[in-house]
Amino acid sequence: MSPISLLGELGRAILNMLAAFGRVALFALDAVSHIFRPPFYPREFGIALLNIGWLSLPVVGLTAIFTGGALALQIYAGGARFNAEAVVPQIVAIGMVRELGPVLVGLMIAARVTSSIAAEIATMKVTEQIDALVTLSTHPMKYLTAPRVLAALITVPALVAVGDIIGIAGGYTVATQNLGFNPAAYLKNTVDFLEARDIVSSLVKGAAFGVIAAIMGCYYGMSSGRGAQGVGRATKGSVEAAAVLILAANFVLTGVFFSL
Amino acid sequence: MIRMENVHKAFDDNHVLQGMNLDIPQGTSMVIIGGSGTGKSVALKCILGLIKPDSGMIYVDGKDAQKGDRDAFLARFGMLFQGAALFDSLPVWQNVAFRLLRGSLKRPADEAREIAIEKLRRVGLKANVADRLPAELSGGMQKRVGLARAIAAEPEIIFFDEPTTGLDPIMSGVINDLIREIVTEMGATAMTITHDMSSVRAIADNVAMLHGGVIQWTGPVGQMDASGDPYVEQFISGSAEGPIEAVR
Numbered sequence: 001m002s003p004i005s006l007l008g009e010l011g012r013a014i015l016n017m018l019a020a021f022g023r024v025a026l027f028a029l030d031a032v033s034h035i036f037r038p039p040f041y042p043r044e045f046g047i048a049l050l051n052i053g054w055l056s057l058p059v060v061g062l063t064a065i066f067t068g069g070a071l072a073l074q075i076y077a078g079g080a081r082f083n084a085e086a087v088v089p090q091i092v093a094i095g096m097v098r099e100l101g102p103v104l105v106g107l108m109i110a111a112r113v114t115s116s117i118a119a120e121i122a123t124m125k126v127t128e129q130i131d132a133l134v135t136l137s138t139h140p141m142k143y144l145t146a147p148r149v150l151a152a153l154i155t156v157p158a159l160v161a162v163g164d165i166i167g168i169a170g171g172y173t174v175a176t177q178n179l180g181f182n183p184a185a186y187l188k189n190t191v192d193f194l195e196a197r198d199i200v201s202s203l204v205k206g207a208a209f210g211v212i213a214a215i216m217g218c219y220y221g222m223s224s225g226r227g228a229q230g231v232g233r234a235t236k237g238s239v240e241a242a243a244v245l246i247l248a249a250n251f252v253l254t255g256v257f258f259s260l
Numbered sequence: 261m262i263r264m265e266n267v268h269k270a271f272d273d274n275h276v277l278q279g280m281n282l283d284i285p286q287g288t289s290m291v292i293i294g295g296s297g298t299g300k301s302v303a304l305k306c307i308l309g310l311i312k313p314d315s316g317m318i319y320v321d322g323k324d325a326q327k328g329d330r331d332a333f334l335a336r337f338g339m340l341f342q343g344a345a346l347f348d349s350l351p352v353w354q355n356v357a358f359r360l361l362r363g364s365l366k367r368p369a370d371e372a373r374e375i376a377i378e379k380l381r382r383v384g385l386k387a388n389v390a391d392r393l394p395a396e397l398s399g400g401m402q403k404r405v406g407l408a409r410a411i412a413a414e415p416e417i418i419f420f421d422e423p424t425t426g427l428d429p430i431m432s433g434v435i436n437d438l439i440r441e442i443v444t445e446m447g448a449t450a451m452t453i454t455h456d457m458s459s460v461r462a463i464a465d466n467v468a469m470l471h472g473g474v475i476q477w478t479g480p481v482g483q484m485d486a487s488g489d490p491y492v493e494q495f496i497s498g499s500a501e502g503p504i505e506a507v508r
Contacts, residue, residue, distance in 0.1 A: 131345065134309075
């Protein structure tokens with residue numbers, strides 16, 4: 001391959017990537033705008049709340065409790081190298097609330113919810129159910145996307161809060177049962193150390209990750225190709241994109257909260 | 261009532277419609293025939309606005325179909341999709357009454373359910389089907405539910421996309437008869453796309469043969485067998501010999 005054609009391929013790839021970003025951004029703007037414009041579909045919103053929020057609780061809880069427990073063990077082992085074992089409650093609390101809670105919940109939502117939204121909408125597309133919605137005077141963005149994005153915006157921060165609490169509880173259980181920490185002192189240290197902005201940053205990250213997860217699921221579902229392969233590609237692509245965007249957004253938001 | 265003028269539509273370098281012209285008078289049943297991949301579904305979706313034509317004009321009642329109030333425009337149409345396109349997550353009655361449960365035609369749930377059950381009866385299904393999910397129904401029953409949904413809001417114009425595909429000959433006959441009866445009874449304008457000649461004879465007032473992106477022949481169904489058009493003759497006979505290439 002000549003240098004010119006190599007440069008051409010590189011340019012084409014960059015242009016395609018920028019075009020994809022543009023399409024996703026326009027889709028996201030459209031989706032968010034439909035949240036505020038009637039008609040509204042409360043039944044679909046209720047179902048989305050249940051699917052995204054309530055039914056995600058078990059996986060979020062289990063992920064958080066094991067992570068909190070492992071984090072306590074790691075901090076204890078690491079801290080022991082310079083006689084700082086006592087910082088376990090503070091580091092578990094800050095690690096879970098500011099970083100691990102939102103990120104792990106975000107990734108779990110990407111795995112569980114984004115994939116499910118993408119597969120469901122993509123299947124609707126290949127079986128002409130989306131076309132059927134249009135012929136029945138129902139806007140697919142209002143009926144399918146807006147309720148899911150709004151539900152994710154509301155429920156994922158709540159899931160993050162639950163994940164933070166359960167993660168801290170996991171660290172507390174390991175620290176008090178295995179590492180000899182005093183339960184009352186552990187709780188006092190945790191509460192004293194956490195600041196309001198730690199909790200705010202956790203919830204803001206949760207809201208952002210929820211919107212990313214729902215929008216990527218809807219976008220990939222709506223732009224799915226034909227047949228089973230199209231549905232498979234849409235599902236895989238949605239989870240990959242959501243996970244990468246959640247991690248990138250986490251980096252950006254962490255930077256923003258650091259600078260405040 | 262429906263007029264397509266010089267409609268073009270291409271997907272990349274695949275020029276599906278290349279200047280399609282068609283007139284469907286009010287209250288008549290037009291059946292478009294043609295081989296697979298000739299653009300029958302694309303033509304239908306262009307009228308509904310599900311696909312935007314590259315050029316050309318589509319008029320419904322003399323008005324540009326791409327302008328004006330979209331909800332009001334779509335409220336005039338009912339459509340039976342090839343695979344029925346029922347919403348998996350909703351029970352049968354909510355599929356049938358979908359339009360009656362939301363939007364401008366919204367009415368109380370009890371009333372909508374009554375109408376749905378009445379429409380299900382009209383297509384030969386019992387009331388006990390109403391609470392089942394689409395996945396629990398056979399292909400023929402799904403088509404009937406799709407037909408009930410298409411007529412639930414009593415539209416002026418009904419589109420049927422391959423209504424008998426995938427059904428056995430007996431069920432195909434039942435669906436064809438239902439379509440003919442319903443269209444006549446409602447006085448609706450109908451457009452059906454199919455390559456099933458038994459459907460054509462059962463449903464059509466007029467027939468149009470689509471090939472090469474244009475209407476090759478159109479006329480009353482009674483004149484179809486003596487049309488003298490080589491495309492129509494080959495299509496009716498199902499012969500591999502003729503102007504339509506067997507390998508496409």
